[in-house]
Amino acid sequence: MKYFWGELTMGQTDPDQKLEGGCACGNVRYRMNSAPMFVNCCHCTWCQRETGTAFALNAMIESDRLELTSGELDVVEIPSDSGKGQKIFRCPDCKIAVWSHYVGAGDKLSFVRVGSLDEAHLVQPDIHIYTSTKQPWVSLSGEVPVVEEYCNPKEHWPEEAQKRYKALKD
Ligand SMILES: [Zn+2]
């Protein structure tokens, strides 16, 4: 399970660890009822624009393992690079985004915005994607794989993540 929590985080090897997060005003609170399937650090220009910064950090998890524990969410639909669109879930009051669905992957899969977790440092990227448009000052080195465009799940995802993804599609 080292893929999910990274080897650098001490004492966080439990795949059933339940991480919580929320928006800025405190209205929206949520819980991830298991470890994420896979964590993308995306350097595409779409993510840069949406976040206002250099990349997005998205933890993929089955939507039925993601629980809204307080508040409600507004859904905003925006275009996406794939042309299929993205649904962004935001706090209706402070408008902070907590997760998205990409239409390509469907509503059963959620992309949690890691920065909205209370303990975001526990979730580290499994891969850097779309680094062909990475900002020049972001230097990537170390053990996390780097790909220029989208990754090939069969090659880069751990077997467990592939199984979980497949179970969603069946
Ligand atoms: Zn809020």
Ligand SMILES: [Zn+2]
């Ligand atoms: Zn992106």
